[in-house]
Amino acid sequence: MMGHQATRRELFVMISLDEYVPEDHLLRAVDRYLDLSEFRLCLADSYSHTGRPSIDPELLARMLIIGYCYGIRSERRLCEEVGMNLAYRWFCRLGLRDKVPDHSSFSKNRHGRFRDHDAFRQLFDSVLRRCMAEGLVQGEGFATDASMIKADVQRQRSRSGDTDIDWGDPAQASRPVREYLAALEQANPVSPPKRISLTDPSATWTAAAGPAIFAYSTNYLIDLKVGVIVDVEASAVTKTAEVEATKTMINRVEEKYAMKPRRLVGDTNYGVAAMLGWLVDEKGIAPHVPVWDKSEHHDGTFSRTDFTFDAANNRYVCPAGKYLKPAQRSQQKNPFRYRASLYDCQVCQLKPRCCPNMIIRKIDRSPHEPARDVARAIGKTPAYRESRRERKKVEMLFAHLKRILKLRQLRLRGPSGAHDEFLLAATVQNLRRMAKNLIPTRRNENLVMS
Template sequence: MMGRKLVPRERTEIINLEEFVPQDHLLRAIDRYLDLAEFRTHLKPFYSHTGRPSVDPELIIRMLIIGYCYGIRSERRLCEEVHLNLAYRWFCHLGIHDRVPDHSTFSKNRHGRFRDSDAFRELFESVLRRCIVEGLVGGEGFATDASIVKADAQRQRAVPGTQHISWGDPNQETRPVREYLAALDAANPAAPPKYVSLTDPAASWSAASGPAFFAYSTNYLIDVKAGIIVDVEPSPSNHAAESQATRTMIDRVEQRQHLKPQRLIGDTAYGTATMLGWLVKHKGIEPHVPVWDKSERTDGTFAISAFVWNEQANEYRCPAGHALRSQWRAFTSPRSHITKAGTINYHASQWDCQQCSLKAQCCPNTPTRKIARSIHEDARDVARHIMDTPEYWQSRRQRKKVEVLFAHLKRILKLDRLRLRGPSGAHDEFLLAATAQNLRRMAKRLCPGSLNSAKSAT
């Protein structure tokens, strides 16, 4: 017999949300380790002591964590999902009849007290401190990398960087334009960018893959023990800015979390002489990084490795035994001979080169052989020595943990394109996404049963 059961839709029922959320649900594990007491204390000075009570900032943060954990990119849709989903209501401490805040509440708080107090940075660091307490951060080895994320700017709204742009009154322009003009006045760059977006001028023109587009780079610094993100920093999409972002993150983690790694793992983009010199000489960190070296020759002539360096004599010796020096006569006033590129040029005597039988293999097209030695060459030698050790190959395998996080960021959290504009918008989105990733990683490691729920949710 066919059964039939129709319940009147207007019937009132008493519901206990605790019964509707499975014990292995991802949000249960996250809620177990999410403590927003420090966050509330941090925000308290930015609220008035009188007037009508505001929307609870903890509710806003919990809703944003849901959005980033489950890849809900639209805040309007996020409000709808929290309204309908019982597990989301349970996580947000909302009763079945409690009203969900309007989507405009997020932008009002983000552009106001959240940004003034750097609330998202405080949220990220409070979660990081919990990861440290739970033993998920070793502090021995860090890995760094950058990933390009498309900006919310169309390439059709691009103008050449050399073209004069009349921005008008900065006070009447959009927030991304005001941020760009303020940064432009502070930085005073020597060379203009190739293209500038009229929508988000601070975004970089990138042709990393396929047709060019406007983008920002998210820079991660992770601890290799469990893949926890210890810091995140937005930057323009170029190697120099990404290396500077890594320096900023290392200094900030050391200052705020009292963590300083013994080794830093990175790809060739972080193997420049300046970066290696900073790591070895100023920070005392072993660079497990391939050296950025373009000195090897492809025309069959002697490479720099064929020349022997003598530290005491401050000279090179060529394969024929002749000296290459930075100066061949004494000067009344001592000179450093350091070029703008941070190198010292060592060159042989013209007499030695003209009489040498190996000139055709050494410098067939120039009168003398010249070698540009970096002022950080000793740091480069340290990195080259590390590249020959078994520990370096282990570090290369551990470097993949950063790439896995970037794949998770774009495929699971759906952050392959920014929704907010300007450097501050990129700052907010990258911090919230990294916070969600750390929370998910903590739930996976400390509550393995929640992993199945996390997979089904994505």
């Protein structure tokens, strides 16, 4: 017999939100490892001791974590979802009758007290310390990489980089423009970019991933044990900026947590001579990085690797047994250029294979060549092959960032906006990493004990 649902209107209903949130829900696991007490203390100075109570900053932080955890990019939609979803209300400590904050509160707090106190950096650090306390960070090996995130600008609102742009009164300009003008005053003169956005001048015009767009780079430094993010930094979409961001992150982690890895894993972008010299000579870190080297020849002529460097006598030995020494006349222009003797090259039978289009053979040696040799030697070891496999963990984090958290395009503008968004996304990824790696283990332990 077909059933019929009878609608009964109950005047009073006693329910508990805790009963409607499953035990294996993601937010339960995240809530177990989330401690916002330090977040409140960080913002205490920005609130008055008198007057009407404001919205709890912990509530705003929990709502933002939900938004980044489930890829809810719109703050207006986030407020609607928190109002309707029982699990979201439970995580935010809201009852059924409690009012959800208005979406405008996020903008005022994000661009105001949250940014003035760098609250999201403090939140990221507190979650990272919890990861370290749970044993998810080993500190033996780090991996680094960068990924491009599209800026919240339109291509039509841009000008050529060599055009004189009148930004008007800086006091009346938008926040991204003020940040750009302040950075120009502090930075050394650089070549103008190809194009500059009038909406977000700090965004980089790049065609690295297809049609040219304005974008920022998010730089990750991760621990290789389980892939916990130990630091994150926003930068321009250039190789130089990304390398400098990695240096900043390594120094910051060492300063904050007294933790320095024995090896750093990265792609060819981090294999430039200056970076390798900094890792080996200054930091004592083994570079598990491919060397950026354009000295190899593929036309049948001798490459630089065919020449042996005699460090004791500061000279190169060619395949014919002759010497390439530093040229006295070129010492001021290029002190690391080595030249063969004209008399040796002219009568050498190997000249067609050595320098067929030059009178003599010349070799430029980088001042960081010993560090490059260290990286080349590491590249031939089984440990290097294992590091190349482990580097996929940082690539997986970027895929998770764009596909699951849906951070393909920024909503906030300017370097500070990119800084806040990247920090929040990395914080959520670390929280999810703890939930994934610790909750199943403890469940198994409880099953064994019972």
